[in-house]
Amino acid sequence: MATVSPKCSLSELIIRLFDVDGLKFGNFSMRTGEISPVYVDMRVMWSYPDIVKAVCENIWKLAEGLQYQHICGIPYQGIPMATYLSTSRDIPMLLKRQHVKSYGTGRLIEGHYRDTDVVLLIDDVLMTGGTFLKDVPQFRSEGLEVIDCVVFLDRDQGGADRVSGQLNVKVHSVVTLPQVFEILLKAERVTQSTVDTTLQYLKDNQFHGAVV
Numbered sequence: 240m241a242t243v244s245p246k247c248s249l250s251e252l253i254i255r256l257f258d259v260d261g262l263k264f265g266n267f268s269m270r271t272g273e274i275s276p277v278y279v280d281m282r283v284m285w286s287y288p289d290i291v292k293a294v295c296e297n298i299w300k301l302a303e304g305l306q307y308q309h310i311c312g313i314p315y316q317g318i319p320m321a322t323y324l325s326t327s328r329d330i331p332m333l334l335k336r337q338h339v340k341s342y343g344t345g346r347l348i349e350g351h352y353r354d355t356d357v358v359l360l361i362d363d364v365l366m367t368g369g370t371f372l373k374d375v376p377q378f379r380s381e382g383l384e385v386i387d388c389v390v391f392l393d394r395d396q397g398g399a400d401r402v403s404g405q406l407n408v409k410v411h412s413v414v415t416l417p418q419v420f421e422i423l424l425k426a427e428r429v430t431q432s433t434v435d436t437t438l439q440y441l442k443d444n445q446f447h448g449a450v451v
């Protein structure tokens with residue numbers, strides 16, 4: 240299978256991701272309890288460094304012009320993405336723990352920062368927005384400000400609006416699922432009928448209101 244270059248086109252990257260099973264069609268149980276006809280499994284990219292580089296380069300482009308002093312990846316997938324950008328661009332990174340340890344320093348957010356410093360949050364996928372809705376207040380209660388979040392793929396189920404509406408944080412995405420379908424359709428990787436069914440599902444399964 241041909242690899243992609245870090246500066247490849249978005250279409251090339253999406254097709255590469257599809258070809259390594261990063262985007263699957265079928266019936267998948269989601270965290271929310273729903274059955275989704277599409278599943279985005281960016282976790283497979285860790286086996287393909289060319290995809291990691293291209294995904295992160297797209298995130299970097301997206302973050303151009305945003306104001307922040309630190310970057311932080313959302314556990315788990317966001318952490319190696321943020322590490323790649325931190326070390327390749329010399330941007331200080333913070334690490335947020337899933338669980339605070341009962342020993343050592345007992346910190347939730349590791350790294351050096353000052354009160355009111357701004358942190359840019361990085362993640363692979365956005366679905367309900369529930370992860371940002373849960374995590375952003377934790378950063379804020381540690382004295383950090385969050386103004387922007389960047390994700391590679393937004394499933395387009397209302398998550399970005401929930402986050403901006405409830406937290407006054409903007410979520411930027413490299414690509415949305417409908418855009419992914421367009422690319423895969425053009426490349427003849429999926430049929431029109433799969434796309435139609437899946438688009439209808441996304442339309443019928445929007446998230447609003449309380450944290451999921």
Ligand SMILES: O=P(O)(O)OC[C@H]1O[C@H](OP(=O)(O)OP(=O)(O)O)[C@H](O)[C@@H]1O
Nearest residue numbers: 314315316364365366367368369370398
């Ligand atoms: O917008 P949301 O509905 O919150 O969904 C997005 C989150 O779900 C996935 O993580 P997951 O919880 O599967 O954990 P992982 O990163 O540890 O695989 C993904 O990596 C995001 O962090």
